[in-house]
Amino acid sequence: MKKNIYITGGHLTPSLAVIDDLLKNHSKEVKLFFIGREFAQTSPPQPSHEAREMNERSIPFFPIQAAKFHRQHFWRNFIEILKLPNSCWQVYTVFKRARPDVILSFGGYVAFPVCIVGKLFKARIITHEQTKVAGLANQAIAYLADTIAVANEESLPFFPKEKTVVTGNPIRESLLREYKTPPSWFPKELMSKPFIYVTGGSQGSQVINQTIATLLPKLVRSFVVIHQCGASQGNVYLHELEQQRLLLPEELQHLYIVREWIEAKDVSFLIRNAKFVISRAGANTVQEITLAGTPAIFIPLSFAYNNEQQKNCDPLVQQGAAMCILQKDLVPDVLYEATQSVMRNYEKMKKNADHMKQEIPKSGTHNVIKLILSSM
Incomplete structure (x- = not known):
């Protein structure tokens, strides 16, 4: 029975x-x-x-x-x-x-x-x-x-x-696999370009969304930007970010892709193949990024109990595999400088991230x- x-x-x-x-x-x-x-x-x-x-x-x-x-x-x-x-x-x-x-x-x-x-x-x-x-x-x-x-x-x-x-x-099986097939919605013509993956978690993050929206004109000059913005009542997040995309020069609009929710196997592909990730620092998100061996910029939730999100990402930051920006310090210029710092130190950060990947149970x-x- x-x-x-x-x-x-x-x-x-x-x-x-x-x-x-x-x-x-x-x-x-x-x-x-x-x-x-x-x-x-x-x-x-x-x-x-x-x-x-x-x-x-x-x-x-x-x-x-x-x-x-x-x-x-x-x-x-x-x-x-x-x-x-x-x-x-x-x-x-x-x-x-x-x-x-x-x-x-x-x-x-x-x-x-x-x-x-x-x-x-x-x-x-x-x-x-x-x-x-x-x-x-x-x-x-x-x-x-x-x-x-x-x-x-x-x-x-x-x-x-x-x-x-x-x-x-517990780790989803999809995150232990190396998916080599991109999401069906990822344009094939963009696969040869470096991309970054931005996520505020399943609920999204208004402050991250707003900061990314301000930085879009700079970011898309160097990267394809894949942004999981989170669900909101009346699709407000998605609608606002789509409006920001349309304000970009027409030849750059296709370099910004925003979605409310991304399936697990697609997240696995994106995290593993992104140049780097911009993300909150929930325990499960940090684990997924560590498993992928991908450098990251973490923005811990400011009101998480007992600074738990900052503590989640501290080991990666201390080992030089990630950077951390406190939410109180998050302004567009600070985040943009962090992206430039990751690129200047990319080989070292990637090597450190690959080392941390081997240590996760x-x-x-x-x-x-x-x-x-x-x-x-």
């Missing part, structure tokens, strides 16, 4: 790595469900990508409205906490239809009510922490979890020693799968 495995959390990339492995190698043993966010962020509203990814894999997806902890506007937490009973009720109605055997959480506020109700249903709970600095949600979920998996040894002090194991970070997906199977 198949066991019901519920996957939840705010980090989609490692979730997909585990899901795809389970579907490929253990489909006769498990039935998968996903409980996630309807919106990646609420102000402005941005639809999450979880529903689409689960639909493509024919996995039942259940959106819930979960309470979110605000560190900057603490007073808003008094309003948010009122959402928790409703969130728990939504999860309860899902579990009544298909009782959970194992819950795999990837942290984030959406996972907290799932784990609370999962405990009432006596499900085995595994939570995974990707960052070096444990998130607030995972620190709370740790009290409910039977097993805590961490990607980095630096995370161990945040959790109870007796139930915490180091697994590494690649068994995270296998290790997490073992935890799931042993909990069934």
Whole structure:
């Protein structure tokens, strides 16, 4: 009889790595469900990508409205906490239809009510922490979890020693392959030109988008610019950046390609073949760039908990494989000078990036799968 495995959390990339492995190698043993966010962020509203990814894999997806902890506007937490009973009720109605055997959480506020109700249903709970600095949600979920998996040894002090194991970070199979076929939307006539890949993550980054828009006339003189801008309500990001593209001289407009979302296999190709990457410094993004051995310019999220994004990219910066620009220092001239610095020091940065690539553990997906199977 198949066991019901519920996957939840705010980090989609490692979730997909585990899901795809389970579907490929253990489909006769498990039935998968996903409980996630309807919106990646609420102000402005941005639809999450979880529903689409689960639909493509024919996995039942259940959106819930979960309470979110605000560190900057603490007073808003008094309003948010009122959402928790409703969130728990939504999860309860899902579990009544298909009782959970194992819950795999990837942290984030959406996972907290799932784990609370999962405990009432006596499900085995595994939570995974990707960052070096444990998130607030995972620190709370740790009290409910039977097993805590961490990607980095630096995370161990945040959790109870007796139930915490180091697994590494689950990695999508597509990122371990060297895709040599460019995306179908990448013009063939541009393949011989050097390109840079810009991403603010699945949600996008307004400040990165605005800075790139200002720099476009300079950047396209040297590179093809591939920009994943993130989804936004009414496609605002995409529309604004397309307008900036049309302001370029006509002969240069084709050198800027902007898209809201890019599929995993295409991201793998872009990261591996880009001259360099301009990106946020989330744990999964840093891991993907490290795996590719590609130099990068990181712009850590300024309000990430305990400077976790800066700490994520510090090893690459310290080893000379990447540069870091704090968001408070991010202005067009600073970013442009960083791009020129990368090119002046490219051979050295590329060599350092290739060295770091060899050091990253690649068994995270296998290790997490073992935890799931042993909990069934």
